[in-house]
Amino acid sequence: MKENAIRCAWVNADPLYIAYHDEEWGKPLYDDQKLFELLTLEGMQAGLSWYTILKKRESFREAFDHFDPHIIVKYGPDKVEELLQNPGIIRNRLKVQSVITNASVYFDIIREHGSFGGYLWSFVDGTPIINHWESISDVPASTPISDSMSKALKKKGMKFVGSTILYAFMQASGMVNDHTLNCYCRA
Template identity: 75%
Template structure:
């Protein structure tokens, strides 16, 4: 596999949302749309997608490493125990998005995550059930055709909200489905179109 820098120098076609930042190129080429099945990684991704609300994923991606440090590696067992001192510490951390509602939602969602794992046995299995357990392969020719929501994301959003999660609207859930590989939305002209099915475990 060539490096992101080497790939960026090649005349390859990528999805239209990718900019020229090597960080974004690497994310598109190596992560976005590849099936992800690990519970904790899916929790992290869903929480970051929630943080994205009203912003851009590029903004979140540039802060992702700091988010991981600030939120203890997105370990739900630790996050669920955050107290007011920790929450104030997060609100004073300029390296993350300092939105109290979003921060509080991650703490609440950590508790819901733990309950889902107890009830369903696996957070991954539960989330993947909304697409029938395997990636849905779409066939978009251009970026403008890609929807913001689908019946799958509507169903996931409704179910997660019913369980008590916050910042899991249908648009957020569909972006999560795209990034976690539950759907393959690489456009037909993207060089990652077929390679995007290799799972990240």
């Protein structure tokens, strides 16, 4: 973490948020399970701020068995009720149930395409898109690519994968580099 560095305008002063921006956001991520975790957390963010989710990320990891799809896909009604009682996570029934549904689709994608990450990265031809935004106000909420990814994942049965959620996911996973031109992480 670089002190007194110029960062993207969305970063607040919390060291947790600064570390997330500096060390994770926009760095290409290819690991299937880590991409599943990130997609899950982005879905949990719907209607909330990423900062809220980030502060709860460790609780989410603990509650959802470190986002292991092999375990999550076997969750039943008792586990759903347990999760809905957990104050450390977002206790929204539809969001919780979507994680189980999405774990099942995760395996469908792997069976069909060989890897979850490979499938997701195929939407950007396997290479990060480098944008050149002057300020945060220039950054779109969604793009034709996130629209396409959203449509494809919904068709496969995934939930909480709207275009805006997926564009945030693409930014976070490094599929697009949306660090503003003045941000020291740009390089």
